[in-house]
Amino acid sequence: MxxxxxxxxxxxxxxxxxxxxxxxxxxxxxxxxxxxxxxxxxxxxxxxxxxxxxxxxxxxxxxxxxxxxxxxxxxxxxxxxxxxxxxxxxxxxxxxxxxxxxxxxxxPGVPAYAAAAAALGQELTIPEIAQSIVLTRVSMKSTDMPPGETLENFGRTGATLAIHLGVRALRDIERRLSPFYGEDCAVVVAYRVGWPDEMIIRGTLSDIHAKVRAEKITRTALIFVGPALGGITDFRESALYDPAIPHVLRPKVRA
CATH class of the missing domain: 3.40.1010.10 (Tetrapyrrole methylase, N-terminal domain)
Known part of the structure; x- marks a missing residue:
């Protein structure tokens, strides 16, 4: 058994x-x-x-x-x-x-952040913009966070944050993260990803609370915060396929 x-x-x-x-x-x-x-x-x-x-x-x-x-x-x-x-x-x-x-x-199963990225139609790690994803949450009514695992500490890194269990704390998230990302930083709230009533709400730290409140969303949502969510198109291409940068499976630099 x-x-x-x-x-x-x-x-x-x-x-x-x-x-x-x-x-x-x-x-x-x-x-x-x-x-x-x-x-x-x-x-x-x-x-x-x-x-x-x-x-x-x-x-x-x-x-x-x-x-x-x-x-x-x-x-x-x-x-x-x-x-x-x-x-x-x-x-x-x-x-x-x-x-x-x-x-x-x-x-293992498909995590919510990966399914949400698919729904957004984008990669979460963009060269020289975002190379780290922090999976975290806020306390609210669940167990307390360890002392060092604060939004402020994560915000100092500038990484993309994927915040679970925090849709009721958007005002607090805005207050705590704006000093590090700026009020105009892109935010995405992904509601019930993979369900028939899936909803993607885009905004910024300054206006996302009002947009989510208007949709009456109070649970089952994942919050992304970071510049990679802002639809950036002007970024350096990855070195993975760069003909000028050889690697073990493509050892010769093309002329």
Whole structure:
């Protein structure tokens, strides 16, 4: 018996990996985060499977289901949104599984920031403009951030920020980041990427709050901040394909 932690991607059932789909189809028990994972994703569970939405459940509840499945010798598909390595709340689940000697594995999924970049139709790392992506969040009602992991510290780098769980804190984000990026810095809010009601809202640090408020978005959104989001077209081309710069697979410089 194995508990399979499965990244279901951002919402589009077609963004499931082949391995993820195979595991969901084979497990007689399926526990999925229904507030973030569409029912269509787990509709492929085998006939007669025990399929439970964990949104109203506690950690004790979900672990009890897993312990019971373990006693029956039944594999469990533990389906999370995006990629479970990022804000997946699997660390505390794994701690309990290890304590009880229950085997598990992890199948990665398409993370929200990657799906959002695809929806934007752009690369997030632009030569000499942005070469680093900081995946972070704000505290709000969730657990506190470690002391050094502040928006101000990340803002000092000038990197592109991908801020999770912060759509209700846009005013605070503007206040804290404007000194580093400027009020006219590009901001994108990607709402429910991969779902039928997906929405992309573009703005700046100074006006994004009003635009998001007008759409009445209060959850399930990812915030990008940084100059790379501003539709820059005047940038240096990557050295990867530069004929004047040889590398191991293209050792000779063309005349």
């Amino acid at each position: 194995t508990v399979h932690f499965i990244g279901a991607g951002p919402g589009d059932p077609e963004l499931l990996t082949l391995k993820a789909a195979r595991l969901i189809r084979s497990c007689p028990v399926c526990l999925y985060a229904g507030s973030l994972v569409p029912a269509e994703v787990v509709a492929i569970a085998p006939k007669g499977a025990r399929v439970l939405d964990t949104a109203p459940m506690t950690l004790d509840d979900t672990h009890a289901e897993i312990v019971a499945a373990h006693a029956r010798g039944q594999d469990v598909a533990r389906v999370h949104s995006g990629d479970p390595s990022l804000y997946g709340a699997i660390a505390e689940q794994i701690r309990r599984l290890r304590a009880d000697g229950i085997p598990y594995d992890i199948t």
